[in-house]
Amino acid sequence: MISLFSLVKLESYKYWSKPRTYIGFIAITVIVVLIQIALYADGKAYWDFLTQSLSQSFEIRGLDFNGNMVCFILLQTLIVQMPLMVALVSGDVVSGEVQTGTIRSLLTKPVSRTKILLSKLIATEIYTLLLIVWLGILAWFVSLMLFGRGDVVVLKSDQLVVIRSADSAWRFLSAFFVAFLSLSVINCFAFMLSCFAENSVTPIVVSMSVVILFTIIGTFDIPLFDAIKPFLFTTHTIVWRNFFDNPIDKHLIWTSSVFLLAHIILFSGVSIYHFNRKDFLQ
């Protein structure tokens, strides 16, 4: 009997053998480095532009770029794009093997289908976790080394929130954890679509399209969309940002986290249910 751990190792090996797995890491590295260079060179001008209406009323002190602020900007920029990187890889996991036919030989092993699917899902979750860890290392630690410590200034659409440097570390750690939860939803969604599809392109394109569509709906302040927004998972995937509120809306964070967790369970459950009943002989 093959253990789940051995299966996860096997799936991870297959996963990391594909060049596309590294696209996310390369993309994150390029984007982070580019933004860090840009902010290092012109960050002050960027902030002056964004806060010019406030600078007419106040003398703004200490608004120099620091590692915490850079990390927040990077998170804000990348967490919108990262679901696409996750979907690009997770959408191919099952459908790719169906397309090439390797799934048939895999299913001949004396292992339950649920176990095979779980091993694939865990392998994609490891990838998602590593993506977040890599983002954390580049966006937070490297930014702190380059720009130093300082207060985080969060720009909201109608407000500016200042989080003190000493109060920021736990917020970043919590934000990274919730970001992982959010990406896991996208991962499970793309994974579920992958179980239904017969080719790799469809689940990748569909999951990317859904994320883009939901995100667009979330940006519009239209009453019709306002009614839909609470039910879209993309509304909850940005809850990491609420750790940078003052005071923190704990209820909103809990509600969104439960919503995300419920989606992970739902998408994983549907994947297992369908995979167990799917006819791979046709």
Added chain:
Amino acid sequence: MIRKLPLFFSFILLFAMHNATAQLPGAMLKAAYNKFATVKNFKGHLNVDFDIPTISIEKMSGTVYYKWPDKFRVKLTGVAFLPRQNPFFLFNLLKDSTAYVAVTNGKETIGNINCNVVTVLPQQDQDLVVAKLWLDPGSNCVIRSQTTTKSSGTALADYTYAAYQRYALPDKIVFTVDLNKFKLPKMVSADLNTKKKASSDIKRTTGTITFLFSNYEVNKGFPESVFTEKE
């Protein structure tokens, strides 16, 4: 002739009263200036409290330095939103009574103090356009000031005095600041799940910054470098 004497004295009395009233605003400002002029420098602990609808920021504390005639610095660690004007800059103008024209604007009660209201117009072209001061006739301290400058616009400050009233140094200054609308596109702020703010907060067009001074060290001196040091 004797019949006309009361009329003559009445005229003299009225003339004298008119002159006394005309000198009053200048005298009041001179008295306020003389009181503050005993302060050559001071250092103190400062707590800053913010109540600004468009900015969420916690209280801060730091040190405040002042040196005659117009050097003023608030030393704080971290991001802060401060009033654009040095709260003591007016005394630099008041030192020379020929540099301004003072006009009295009657009396106004602030708290339980019946203040003399004086408008100050600078004679020479400078940053200050006009200042309105509410002066406590008992202590000769400035209770409220409304200043309009070319560089910073209009600012209102309310002063409360306690232990250091003899130096005209306030324990508390509340600055009221007019706010410009702060609005960023949602795609720039990536602020997609924020609840709409209460209408009372949206309607507020002013914010306040409160300076709470304590542990004043008056005329004890400190290095000049505090005004040039980087934070």
